Amino acid sequence: MQAATAQVKFEHRPNANPMPQAEREKAFENLGFGTLFSDHMAVVRWSADKGWHSAEITARAPFPVDPASAVLHYAQEIFEGMKAYRTADDKVVLFRPEQNARRFGASAERMAMPVLPEDIFMQAVEELVRIDSAWIPKGEGSLYLRPFMFAAETFLGVRPAREYVFCVIASPVGPYFKGGAKAVTLWVTETYTRAAQGGTGAAKCGGNYAASLIAQAEAVGHGCDQVVFLDAAEHRWVEELGGMNVFFVMNDGSLVTPPLTGTILPGITRDSLITLARDNGITVNERPYSFDEWKADAASGKLREAFACGTAAVVAGIGTVRHAGGEFKIGNGETGFLTEKLRNDLVGIQRGKASDKHAWVHPLAGV
Numbered sequence: 001m002q003a004a005t006a007q008v009k010f011e012h013r014p015n016a017n018p019m020p021q022a023e024r025e026k027a028f029e030n031l032g033f034g035t036l037f038s039d040h041m042a043v044v045r046w047s048a049d050k051g052w053h054s055a056e057i058t059a060r061a062p063f064p065v066d067p068a069s070a071v072l073h074y075a076q077e078i079f080e081g082m083k084a085y086r087t088a089d090d091k092v093v094l095f096r097p098e099q100n101a102r103r104f105g106a107s108a109e110r111m112a113m114p115v116l117p118e119d120i121f122m123q124a125v126e127e128l129v130r131i132d133s134a135w136i137p138k139g140e141g142s143l144y145l146r147p148f149m150f151a152a153e154t155f156l157g158v159r160p161a162r163e164y165v166f167c168v169i170a171s172p173v174g175p176y177f178k179g180g181a182k183a184v185t186l187w188v189t190e191t192y193t194r195a196a197q198g199g200t201g202a203a204k205c206g207g208n209y210a211a212s213l214i215a216q217a218e219a220v221g222h223g224c225d226q227v228v229f230l231d232a233a234e235h236r237w238v239e240e241l242g243g244m245n246v247f248f249v250m251n252d253g254s255l256v257t258p259p260l261t262g263t264i265l266p267g268i269t270r271d272s273l274i275t276l277a278r279d280n281g282i283t284v285n286e287r288p289y290s291f292d293e294w295k296a297d298a299a300s301g302k303l304r305e306a307f308a309c310g311t312a313a314v315v316a317g318i319g320t321v322r323h324a325g326g327e328f329k330i331g332n333g334e335t336g337f338l339t340e341k342l343r344n345d346l347v348g349i350q351r352g353k354a355s356d357k358h359a360w361v362h363p364l365a366g367v
């Protein structure tokens with residue numbers, strides 16, 4: 001592993017044809033998720049002989065990819081998802097970005113990729129946000145940042161590649177779920193699983209998503225917004241959604257969330273909400289929760305609320321749960337009171353409106 005403190009110098013090659021301000025502001029009137037991109041990208045390359053090199057901030061543009069490029073065949077690819085916010089007093093901030101840098105390193109290790117020093121990850125993200133700060137929407141929106149890395153060696157042999165490209169792109173976004181904060185409907189798949197013990201469930205890799213898309217399509221086919229996975233060994237324990245962690249609010253006021261045993265992605269939103277809940281004197285039990293328990297608790301009223309969480313959607317109330325054997329509602333089928341409170345507490349900190357006692361907010365100088 002490499003030192004976490006290495007620094008590189010980013011060459012700046014500003015985009016010669018940035019989007020005119022009027023056009024950008026027009027595009028901001030109707031923001032979707034991940035459809036519009038900023039003018040620049042950060043790129044750092046790695047090779048076995050040179051290490052990290054050729055760091056640059058440059059115009060966003062396609063990569064030339066050789067047809068034998070390793071990522072196209074064996075899918076050595078990892079990514080992160082984070083956001084830059086413009087606060088009410090016009091500061092630009094990131095939320096716990098060092099956690100994304102650390103998790104990116106953990107994902108790299110699992111995928112036999114070189115570990116990007118956390119300082120270089122931070123530098124790339126900060127320099128991109130700085131040059132494209134005009135792309136951070138005001139108000140409810142944010143600038144979604146997508147750091148990622150892929151195997152770029154031209155080689156068909158099966159072993160870890162000897163060349164990689166690390167890149168960060170940025171996309172101004174509005175709300176993740178169409179229809180805003182309405183409670184979502186989940187599909188519990190009993191056909192497909194997402195991750196097994198010893199697999200890649202805790203790594204943020206494209207391959208996990210590739211494997212989950214058919215289950216997500218199954219969910220959509222049943223009129224649901226998102227899929228929820230059960231464990232691969234017993235098909236019994238609730239794990240998480242395709243891209244979000246899950247919480248249950250019990251009628252004694254406590255929270256339950258599945259434990260991080262290697263098959264679940266360790267969400268930074270998950271971690272933040274556990275901390276905020278405990279700050280509020282709420283008991284949080286990280287323990288296995290079965291699908292049978294879920295059905296029974298929803299029916300008896302022992303389960304009061306449930307929600308999903310992740311950077312993109314922040315916190316989404318779960319209203320209805322559908323499965324091969326039927327469906328059930330949670331509470332009155334709408335976003336619950338504690339769900340709403342935790343969401344507001346977290347968004348308040350991210351937006352600089354509430355006190356940040358854990359120093360999660362990372363202000364960006366020079367913007």
Ligand SMILES: *Cc1c(COP(=O)(O)O)cnc(C)c1O
Pocket residue numbers: 081204240241242243244245265266267268269270309310311312
């Ligand atoms: C990214 C991701 C999450 C949420 O993580 P955050 O750090 O909260 O954004 C949850 N599950 C999966 C599978 C993910 O890829």
